[in-house]
Amino acid sequence: MATPLEKWVEQQAALTKPDEIYWCDGSEQEAHKLIEIGMKREKIGDHNVFYGLNHKTWPNAYLHRSHPTDVARTEQLTFVCHPDKDAAGPNNNWMTPNEAKKLLTGLSDGCMRGKTMYVMPYMMGHPESPYAKACVQLTDVSYVAVSMRIMTRMGKNVVDRIASRSDFFKGLHSVGDFDPKKRFIMHFPDEGLVWSIGSGYGGNALLGKKCFSLRIASWLGLQQGWLAEHMVILGVEDPDGNVTYITVAMPSACGKTNLAMLQSALPGYKVWTIGDDIAWLNVGADGRLYAINPETGLFGVAPGTSNKTNPNMVSTLKADGFYPTLFTNAALNVQTNEPWWEGFDGPVPKNLLDWQGKPWSSSGGAKAAHPNSRFTVSVYNSPTLSDQFDNPAGVPISAIILGGRRTQVIPLVTEAFNWRNGVFLGARTGSETTAAAAHQVGVLRRDPMAMIPFCGYNMGDYFGHWLNIGSMLKYPPKIFAVNWFRVDEDGNFVWPGFGENIRVLKWIIERVNNRIGARQTPIGLVPHAKDLNLEGLSIPPAKIDKLLEIDRRGWQAEMDEVNKFFSQFGDRMPAEIREQCKSLTDQLNV
Ligand code: GTP
Numbered sequence: 001m002a003t004p005l006e007k008w009v010e011q012q013a014a015l016t017k018p019d020e021i022y023w024c025d026g027s028e029q030e031a032h033k034l035i036e037i038g039m040k041r042e043k044i045g046d047h048n049v050f051y052g053l054n055h056k057t058w059p060n061a062y063l064h065r066s067h068p069t070d071v072a073r074t075e076q077l078t079f080v081c082h083p084d085k086d087a088a089g090p091n092n093n094w095m096t097p098n099e100a101k102k103l104l105t106g107l108s109d110g111c112m113r114g115k116t117m118y119v120m121p122y123m124m125g126h127p128e129s130p131y132a133k134a135c136v137q138l139t140d141v142s143y144v145a146v147s148m149r150i151m152t153r154m155g156k157n158v159v160d161r162i163a164s165r166s167d168f169f170k171g172l173h174s175v176g177d178f179d180p181k182k183r184f185i186m187h188f189p190d191e192g193l194v195w196s197i198g199s200g201y202g203g204n205a206l207l208g209k210k211c212f213s214l215r216i217a218s219w220l221g222l223q224q225g226w227l228a229e230h231m232v233i234l235g236v237e238d239p240d241g242n243v244t245y246i247t248v249a250m251p252s253a254c255g256k257t258n259l260a261m262l263q264s265a266l267p268g269y270k271v272w273t274i275g276d277d278i279a280w281l282n283v284g285a286d287g288r289l290y291a292i293n294p295e296t297g298l299f300g301v302a303p304g305t306s307n308k309t310n311p312n313m314v315s316t317l318k319a320d321g322f323y324p325t326l327f328t329n330a331a332l333n334v335q336t337n338e339p340w341w342e343g344f345d346g347p348v349p350k351n352l353l354d355w356q357g358k359p360w361s362s363s364g365g366a367k368a369a370h371p372n373s374r375f376t377v378s379v380y381n382s383p384t385l386s387d388q389f390d391n392p393a394g395v396p397i398s399a400i401i402l403g404g405r406r407t408q409v410i411p412l413v414t415e416a417f418n419w420r421n422g423v424f425l426g427a428r429t430g431s432e433t434t435a436a437a438a439h440q441v442g443v444l445r446r447d448p449m450a451m452i453p454f455c456g457y458n459m460g461d462y463f464g465h466w467l468n469i470g471s472m473l474k475y476p477p478k479i480f481a482v483n484w485f486r487v488d489e490d491g492n493f494v495w496p497g498f499g500e501n502i503r504v505l506k507w508i509i510e511r512v513n514n515r516i517g518a519r520q521t522p523i524g525l526v527p528h529a530k531d532l533n534l535e536g537l538s539i540p541p542a543k544i545d546k547l548l549e550i551d552r553r554g555w556q557a558e559m560d561e562v563n564k565f566f567s568q569f570g571d572r573m574p575a576e577i578r579e580q581c582k583s584l585t586d587q588l589n590v
Pocket residue numbers: 250251252253254255256257258259276277299300301302303304305309436484485493496497498501
């Protein structure tokens with residue numbers, strides 16, 4: 001008798017019609033076999049897409065080039081298909097499940113002809129964690145199979161675990177013919193199903209990541225009383241050896257990975273990495289909030305990564321680990337067969353191919369590496385990996401940071417008055433858009449809790465859910481906002497960022513431990529300049545004051561935008577958040 005899993009795979013194969021079906025076992029040999037197949041067989045047009053790199057300097061590393069129209073998440077083609085439109089909310093594209101399935105069935109008919117269908121059983125979360133979820137993704141490209149093996153706990157044992165159950169989470173993925181007009185990333189939250197066609201890139205194709213672990217999981221969390229968030233999880237060790245666990249939400253390409261692996265500029269402090277992108281947060285029996293990272297890999301932004309900004313990441317990328325490391329859409333130094341990107345160490349190499357494999361010259365003004373070029377690397381390669389990474393229970397969280405990329409107005413750091421005010425602080429967050437998604441870069445948009453592209457249901461309900469979680473916590477974490485991205489009149493970043501961000505984390509930890517005071521303002525608590533350790537930095541005091549000032553006019557304009565944003569959600573916006581919004585607007589207007 002076929003199991004529900006086997007039946008489901010058969011049905012998808014009947015629709016997509018692959019030449020072969022291959023069940024992945026997650027072994028080392030298999031990863032190398034899949035890479036070999038990718039290097040030999042996979043093509044876009046008549047170009048190869050997968051290449052070995054110089055294994056003397058970049059052990060076990062490979063370069064992948066995606067289709068030139070397929071270089072970032074496509075939010076406009078991403079749908080959340082609840083039966084009821086209001087359940088999806090104004091923050092999601094929506095279709096009825098029937099309509100969506102009809103469309104996708106048409107596009108998927110025979111889409112794997114001539115290809116292999118890879119069946120990938122994987123866990124999100126440690127298998128022994130009560131919070132872990134068993135999933136199966138199907139795909140027709142080896143790049144996705146190799147990437148999923150780095151990003152998740154993939155293996156045969158997951159099939160045994162699913163056994164005769166039918167409640168595993170399903171993902172059907174095909175690159176189709178890469179036609180952007182036939183590209184859709186569709187979610188069916190009630191069925192635990194993601195169906196994605198036409199894209200082989202990142203969050204569109206690695207369905208365990210944003211699709212399952214945020215959009216579907218956030219919906220599960222709403223039903224079951226937990227939170228799935230776009231957050232880093234890190235431990236900060238102080239000079240006495242005490243470790244404080246913190247989660248940090250920031251929109252895409254706003255500094256999460258860098259923060260998760262921060263190399264402290266202050267002696268005696270050390271950051272331990274648990275996650276760099278996704279946190280599942282559960283209320284523990286002791287009334288504290290516990291975080292696990294469902295992933296096992298880092299899908300990080302390459303440009304800007306160097307020994308100066310993030311030495312721990314360079315070590316991670318160069319480690320000769322068990323899993324291969326993939327670079328996607330980086331430039332290639334043909335002389336040395338090494339990857340390269342803007343902001344990497346040393347002078348710009350002479351003989352570069354750009355991210356599409358064409359000879360590159362700096363004179364054209366175009367970047368050699370795509371601005372959203374990325375690496376996929378195992379978190380187990382990281383020298384900063386926390387000893388709690390595989391703890392099935394997760395780590396207890398003392399502070400939550402909700403950030404964004406803002407060149408103006410938003411202070412370096414702010415503390416909310418309490419959890420409920422923290423929910424408002426997160427809800428009012430905006431950020432300037434980046435190259436992580438296909439849209440205009442540098443435009444200010446509202447991005448509450450960095451979840452606007454990832455919340456799998458109506459965001460009005462989401463704020464209510466955050467308030468409820470707060471009521472379930474006996475020891476709610478303190479909530480903060482940070483902004484590393486203020487610029488001066490010349491457009492230069494005022495705050496040095498990266499390893500220097502430890503100075504802000506130190507202030508936060510001292511606030512968590514009630515060791516220092518803070519200045520009360522209408523928008524929250526901000527540091528007294530004297531409480532920030534700025535030793536060794538050469539920022540003029542006037543600039544620090546600017547980073548901590550309350551720009552009343554700027555805030556008035558900000559609250560106009562926030563009011564407009566909130567009003568879209570009508571009555572689904574909790575009354576309490578609307579009242580806080582009104583009260584802050586009134587205080588700014590006196
Ligand atoms: P996603 O993987 O898209 O979710 O991104 P992320 O939030 O993990 O962002 P990441 O850490 O990869 O950083 C994105 C870009 O911001 C890179 O080019 C970094 O060099 C830059 N960046 C990160 N931290 C800082 C900082 O503290 N200051 C400044 N100025 N830039 C930063």
